[in-house]
Amino acid sequence: MSETVLLEIEGIRKAFPGVVALDNVRLRLRAGTVHALMGENGAGKSTLMKIIAGIYTPDQGEIRLKGRPVTLRGPLDALNQGIAMIHQELNLMPFMTVAENIWIRREPLNRFGFVDHAALRRQTQALFDRLAIDLDPEAEVRSLSIASRQMVEIAKAVSFNSDVLIMDEPTSALTETEVGHLFRIIRQLRAQGKGIVYITHKMNELFEIADEVSVFRDGKYIDTRRSAEVTRDDIIKMMVGREVTQMFPKVTVPIGEVVLSVKNLGVEGIFGGVTFDLRAGEILGLAGLVGSGRSNVAEALFGVVPAMTGEIRIGGKTATIGSPAAAMRHGMAFLTEDRKDSGCFLILDILSNMEAAVLSQRYVKHGFVQQGALQRDCEAMSQTLRVKTPGMHEVIQNLSGGNQQKVLIGRWLLTKPKILILDEPTRGIDVGAKAEIHRLVSELAGQGVAVLMISSELPEVLGMSDRVMVMHEGRMTGIVDRAEADQVRIMELASQ
Incomplete structure (x- = not known):
């Protein structure tokens, strides 16, 4: 392992109103290494990375690049000093092309001072060829899948030829094949002497790609170890301060009558022929590779993009679901896979976000919102889910x-x-919080709630589901009972 230190962080502190995000933390990144940064949600990982990337200014502490103290006055300053960051929440401009997103502010110009689009395409294609990325440089970003957008972000960061590259949950939307592709890129960069800070909640990634690992907890630095010298249980204990004994607390509960019956559901050009029953108390896992149509089925069931063919029956009666409001009237709820674009109202506070789905329901009396009861229930829910926040009026984008x-x-x-339809319910969530959410889902099933759970993580699908439905390229390829389901069988069906 190289002893050349690219980046040193010492005594960094950062506070926001009502919460200390970082308290005297440190980090040391060596040239030619991948340094994993682990911790529960709210541990301060992303806050530190935003400080290193020039987005936040620390209240105290020192940043040294190649032994030289630096003050980063903004993201452009950080880029100019050799630091690039791939954010957990994608920050591309959807109505611009892939090439325009990658080279914005650095576009090649012709002799008249205008953007040379032919040269722009050529240099983008050359970058993609070097990274083995199969995307059209002239495609608009809005037409791409989340996984493809993630690869554009990765290419953009690499294009700066920075010495320090920060990757914040870069595989959250990638398939297993795409993760392998990303790891090849990382190894290529490591061989060039780059230093990579890698934030992930996936333990298998840590042991496959990282040379060293540092752990934060509640805004404090805990320890740094070589990845070859620690076990998964060691990391979890450092992260949560306790042992997490059961990641998938699946409890056998009575399975009731059919609540939701779907026959030959389809949306032209996207998926078709989807048929299944979902019973009270059952957790039906929905697996498949990215692009298989899993999320599209969920959106059709909830009326986001209404189905064009097939029949939906709820409680034995035919249901016409042309909008989310209609789905909610039938007792359905839908957690989308992309919390930034289709989940959170980022500029509103926690209370406004949490109460959004119930304002027109039981909390309205004589035309007035019963604000006191609503706020009490939202606060109780926040405590049940252990949301780390200084208060319910904290703007959600600060979390x-x-x-x-x-x-x-x-x-x-x-x-x-x-x-309850859950699309990637634990994406970007730490190991301790995952166990809490899994336990909560099991409890809901025990109360008779019918759960359809979509996940890209096979251990989660296999650990939580009573049955697993598998899709491939817009069609259903099989339903497997829990007793017969394993990773090999699911992947066979997912790639048919």
Whole structure:
């Protein structure tokens, strides 16, 4: 391992109104290494990375680049000094092309001072060829899947040829194949002497790609170890301050009558022929590779993009679901996969986000919102889900991604749904919070709620589901009972 230190962080403190995000933390990144940064949601990982990237200014402490103290006055200053960051929440401009997003403010110009679009395409294609990325440089970003957008973010960061590259949950939307592709890129950069700070909640990634690992807890530095010298249990104990003994607390509960029956559901050009029953108390996992149509089925069931063919029956009666409002009237709730674009109202506070789905329901009396009762229930839900926040009036965009996810889950649980659709419920959530959410889902099933759970993580699908439905390229390829389901069988069906 190289002894050349690229980046040193010492004594960094950062406070926001009502909360100390970082308290005297430190980090040391060596050249030619991948340094994993682990911790629960709200541990301060992303806050520190934003300080290193010039987005936040620390209240105290020192940043040294190659042994030289620096003051970063903004993201452009950080880029100019050799620091690039891939954010957990994608920050691309949807109505611009892939090439325009990657080279914005650095576009090649012709002799008249205008953007040379031919040269722009050529240099983007050259970058993609070097990274083995198969995307059209002239495609508009809004037309891309989340996974493809993530690869554009990665290419953009690499294009700066920075010495320090920060990756904040870069694989959250990637398939297993795409993760392998990303790891090849990381190894290529490591061989060039780059230093990479890698934030992840996925333990298998840590042991596959990282040379060193540092752990934060509640805004404090805990320890740094070589990844070859620690176990998964060691990391979890440092992260949560306790042992997490059961990640998938699946409890056998009575399975009731069919609550939701779907026959030959389809949306032209996207998916078709989807048929299944979902019973009270059952957790039906929905697996498949990115692009298989999993999320599209959930959106059709909830009326986001109404189905064009097929039949939906709820409680034995035919249901016409042409909008989310209609779905909610039938007792359905839907946690979307993209909390930034289709989940959170980022500029509103936690209370406003959590109460959004119930304002027109049981909290309205004689035309007036019963604000006291509503706020009490929202606060109780926040405490149940252990949302880390100084108060209910904190703007939700100030929370970590995992705590934003908890707020959204709380929003839908307040509706007391009979049918709960969860699309990637634990994406970007730390190991301790995952166990809490898994336990909560099991409890809801025990209360008779019918749960449809979509996840890209096979251990989660297998650990939580009574049955697993699998999709491939817009069609259903099979339903497997829990006793017969394993990773090999699911992947066979997912790639048929």
